[in-house]
Amino acid sequence: MTDAAKKQILVVDDAALVRTYYRAALEARGFKVEEALNGLEGLEKILLQSFDLAIVDVNMPQMDGITFVRTVRAMELPVSSTPILMISTEAGPQDIAAARQAGANYYLVKPIKQDTLAEFAAIFCGAH
Amino acid sequence: MPLVKRPASDTSPSAPDRAQLATKLLDGTDQERWDAARDALEHPDGLSLLGRALASERVPRVREAIFTALAKIDTPDAASVVLPYLRSDDAAQRTAALDALKAMPSAAGTHLPALLSDGDQDVRLLACEIARRLPADESARVLVELIEREDQANVCAAAIEVLAETGGPSSLPALARCGARFPDDPFLAFAVKAAADRIGAR
Incomplete structure (x- = not known):
């Protein structure tokens, strides 16, 4: 069993095709994947289960990704220390600054290759 | 004294006073502004008051109440008030604006x-x-x-x-x-x- 096979990743994105694309990339590397449709659902899941990484979109209904990250970082350990990788079409410096200020560990701009996603997941999960 | 039925068009007793409503919306406590956003729905000038309040509101809970009230007004003009917030640098504002527009698809559809x-x-x-x-x-x-x-x-x-x-x-x-x-x-x-x-x- 590889390191990745023990790692749980939460994908938070309102776009079904995007979630499917990420899931395919991550499961091909052996990661276990859980999905949430927006920040609120992501919070519910991250409170119920420990994740090695959360991959989070910025623009989502009900709760956006920046608010999700800020809320997670304000929670108690160990939830607050969950690594968070943000991926968005928003490529402006203010968007990246907002993500970092909220507490995201890293910010990737779409489009993203599946191999690249899996590589970054491995880096932030410590599954290299 | 005979009872005189009030004309249906005269809603002044139930419609909040404009100045009072504006004061609450713009200068009230968080709770008063939240309440006023809902009251504005019943006021003939509610749309313009909500638009003015939204421009200066910084508390997310109150901002959400304003977006919700605008969605309930559900007219192309109400959608027009929301549209500029799709361009906000603040992701929460963009999300709230988009949720409001999705809640009034016909009105938003004109834009x-x-x-x-x-x-x-x-x-x-x-x-x-x-x-x-x-x-x-x-x-x-x-x-x-x-x-x-x-x-x-x-x-x-x-x-x-x-x-x-x-x-x-x-x-x-x-x-x-x-x-x-x-x-x-x-x-x-x-x-x-x-x-x-x-x-x-x-």
Whole structure:
């Protein structure tokens, strides 16, 4: 069993095709994947289960990704220390600054290759 | 003294006083501003007051109440008040604006052609989610038109996400042409195939 096979990743994105694309990339590397449709659902899941990484979109209904990250970082350990990788079409410096200020560990701009996603997941999960 | 029935058009006793409402909306406590956002629905000048309050409101809970009130007014003018917030640098504001517009699809739909042709690709991308709330045929028509002319892959991807739900067999040629225009975008190729599969399976 590889390191990745023990790692749980939460994908938070309102776009079904995007979630499917990420899931395919991550499961091909052996990661276990859980999905949430927006920040609120992501919070519910991250409170119920420990994740090695959360991959989070910025623009989502009900709760956006920046608010999700800020809320997670304000929670108690160990939830607050969950690594968070943000991926968005928003490529402006203010968007990246907002993500970092909220507490995201890293910010990737779409489009993203599946191999690249899996590589970054491995880096932030410590599954290299 | 005989009882005189008040004319139906005279709502002044139940309509909050404009100045009082404006004071609460703009200068009240958080709770008073939240309450006033709801009261504004009943006031003939509610739309302009809500628009003014939204421009200066910084408390997320109150801002949400204002967006909700605007969605309940549900007119093209109410949608016009919300539209500028799709361009906000604040993701929470963009989300609240988009949620409000999705809650008034008919009113927001009057602005959709302009939004889908907006010079800002982020606005075009968010507008695809408004198109999701239109009747399926109409949604598919405007999004097929979009992906035929759109030069940004991320916008096409957002449109294809919706077309996977609302599109039909007539959308398939446009999907294929769109994928062919962005051969180096791995997600778009994936999305086109997934959407075609879903449409084909219906």
